[in-house]
Amino acid sequence: MARLIVVLGDQLTHSISSLSQASKADDVVLMAEPVGEATYVRHHKKKIAFILSAMRHFAQELKDDGWTVHYRATDERLPSFTAAVEAELQAGAFESITICEAGEWRVQEEIDSWEQRFGLPVTVLKDSRFLASKQDFAQWAEGRKALRMEYFYREMRRKTGLLMEGDKPAGGKWNFDSDNRKPAKADLFMPRPIEFTPDAITQNVLSLVDQHYGDHFGSLEPFWFAVRREQALAALDHFIETALPEFGTYQDAMLTGERFLYHSVLSLYLNVGLLEPMEVCRRTEEAYLVGRVPINAAEGFIRQIIGWREYIRGFYWLQGPDYGSSNFFGASRPLPEFYWSGDTNMVCLREAITQTKEEAYAHHIQRLMVTGNFAMLAGIDPHAVHEWYLAVYADAFEWVEMPNTLGMSQFADGGLLASKPYAGSGRYIDRMSDYCQHCVYDPAERTGEKACPFNALYWDFLERNREVLAGNPRLGPIFATWGRMADEKRAAVLSHAAALLNKLDAL
Ligand SMILES: Cc1cc2nc3c(=O)[nH]c(=O)nc-3n(C[C@H](O)[C@H](O)[C@H](O)COP(=O)(O)OP(=O)(O)OC[C@H]3O[C@@H](n4cnc5c(N)ncnc54)[C@H](O)[C@@H]3O)c2cc1C
Ligand code: SF4
Structure with a gap:
């Protein structure tokens, strides 16, 4: 009997643990667009379009690669992932469910209820796209009086070998942030992120979002985000070529009318899995090693990814679901209109x-x-x-x-x-x-x-x-x-x- 392999909208990585352990010949991949995921907060229209389009492209790539994919689209009006799995189990027989761990407590709690609810074994695999597992982070945090990113970051540098010369940091310092506080001048050359023209799949998604979520915040068009891995890789190359050299120097700057400055605009691709953190960092390191970018840029950028991004993720899981109700100052004013x-x-x-x-x-x-x-x-x-x-x-x-x-x-x-x-x-x-x-x-x-x-x-x-x-x-x-x-x-x-x-x- 087949296993049901569930792939979520932020798990669009071909090497994700759930797929790596599955069989193309025997198993069925389930992907779904539950309405509840787009509405539990009323997400920006462009964000919904980005995720749905990236999911549909990923499903197509899996099919082209020989996988059996059951895709449950928005039109089915399924309220949740659980409802999508339930519909799938009603339509066919499966011996078990396999999934990569969820990115957040809310969804993980849903997954944790499946075994009892559906009476099937559920295997939850680690998300190997992160450099530090939840357990690694918890171990690092244990016994520390205060958790500070800088120390965690140094461990990640040692662990990955990124920008290391033996056991010493490249350039003689772990952190070049003190070089990175310049305000930008309006006459500097400002690169722009690469823009992609929506194809037929994206056009369909744009109509769908307009129809179902048209009253959500934000403009749907122009839509120019990458929605396939190949495009996200092109966006990465373009960033390294045009913006990375100045990334460090102007990292904290803001300018009227300049929306991106020297930032990468890669977080959305990293967060859904179109790019992997290590490949982004390796390419950055290469650019430094061949002399195309200075150390303050390479170090500053790599620190954001193996330092801040990993630290934030470890911190989130360490704190537990109650962290969301923190309110140290007891602040209570409504958000201004x-x-x-x-x-x-x-x-x-x-x-x-x-x-x-x-x-x-x-x-x-x-x-x-x-x-x-x-x-x-x-x-x-x-x-x-x-x-x-x-x-x-x-x-x-x-x-x-x-x-x-x-x-x-x-x-x-x-x-x-x-x-x-x-x-x-x-x-x-x-x-x-x-x-x-x-x-x-x-x-x-x-x-x-x-x-x-x-x-x-x-x-x-x-x-x-x-x-x-x-x-x-x-x-x-x-x-x-x-x-x-x-x-x-x-x-x-x-x-x-x-x-x-x-x-x-x-x-
Ligand atoms: C209030 C607030 C909310 C934020 N919400 C998000 C969010 O929902 N999602 C998100 O990815 N980032 C968030 N960040 C972190 C950061 O602002 C964004 O990652 C960054 O602006 C994304 O743009 P970029 O890709 O051009 O980043 P760049 O400036 O080019 O940085 C490179 C990469 O480093 C990573 N990174 C940088 N800073 C952080 C950070 N503090 N935490 C985690 N990763 C980081 C991102 O993956 C980013 O793509 C938030 C920051 C603040 C202050
Ligand atoms: S409110 Fe106006 S003056 Fe004050 S920081 Fe913002 S732009 Fe400057």
Whole structure:
């Protein structure tokens, strides 16, 4: 009897463990597009189109390669993966179910219920696409007082041998971040990610998304993402050729109208499995070894993938499903309406949100220091912030989005992931971007009608949370600066912040 091999929408890798252990001749692959997966948060239209199109192309590739694939499309209106498996088991006899472990708690819990529900053995295999398994990460974390990415990253460098010269890091340092803080100038050559024309499969998916999910956030077209592995590899080559050399230097920069700068726009391909982390890093290392990219770029980029990406994933599984309800500051304000419309006078937020609507993409500093920072300073309910990030980005899957949002950007876990809140005033945004030059607000002012809202909200955030933050050694100098301000000035800042918080939607 055949085994049922279930392949999920973020498991589009031909060497995935579930397929590696299956038999082309005997087994049946099940892929499905449950409606519940597109709607449990109302995902961006472009994100849904990307995943469905990539899934349909992957299914076609499997069929061309000789696999038997049963594909249950959106039109069947199946609510969940469980319903898809149930329909399959009703239609045919299977001896067992095999699946690669899910990317997130919600889906893994669903899978864990199958054995009892269907009365069949269910084999859950490890996801070998990650360099550190959940168990490796838990072992590394055991007994440590604080989990910090930098130490984990060094272990990953040693484990993979990437950018290593014997047991020493290439270039003599583990981390070249101090070279990577330059603001970008508008007259620099700006590469663009490679764009792909939708083929017939993608065109069908675009119509389907318009029909079923037309009222979701964001623009569906123009649609230019890669949806096949071959295209994703071309996107990787194009990035290495055109943008990687400057990736490090301008990693934290932001510029009006420049949506991608020197970023790779590869996260979505990595996260669904069209690219594998090690192949991306090996190609980056090769470019460094032949002298095409400097060490600060190669190291900075590889650190994002074998450092941050792996660390975030290990952290997510280590924390458990309750991590999602973290709310260290007890923040409870609703998300301002302009997070959905982009309709705000604050240019930094308008730029980040408008491009998010149009591209389902914003780069890291926009997510962290613009939309994330503002939400934290304004005391927005972190769960609402989490749901927003999960819905609006094409690369958003809970395992990577949640620790980045709740831990890194909102400090909602009280410092399990970050050693201090990533809070910044208008001055930070002014230093790293040209947004403020086009804004009605002034980043140098703290109070008054024209004052940048980030400024008063920044001090108000610290004051509001003094009790839980004052003991943080990294914030000591900032509280000291606040303390040195004249009483009337402090009172004026807090009163301005209160007025801003009362009219967030009007800013
Ligand atoms: C609030 C917030 C939410 C985020 N949500 C997501 C998300 O849902 N999905 C996601 O993949 N990333 C998320 N990130 C991390 C990061 O912003 C994106 O990975 C990055 O912007 C993707 O664009 P890129 O491919 O051009 O990245 P690049 O800047 O080119 O970086 C290269 C690669 O490194 C990896 N990477 C970089 N930073 C991180 C990080 N902090 N965590 C994990 N991987 C990282 C990504 O795979 C990325 O493709 C989030 C960050 C913040 C602050
Ligand atoms: S002045 Fe303030 S609100 Fe305006 S762009 Fe600068 S940081 Fe953003």
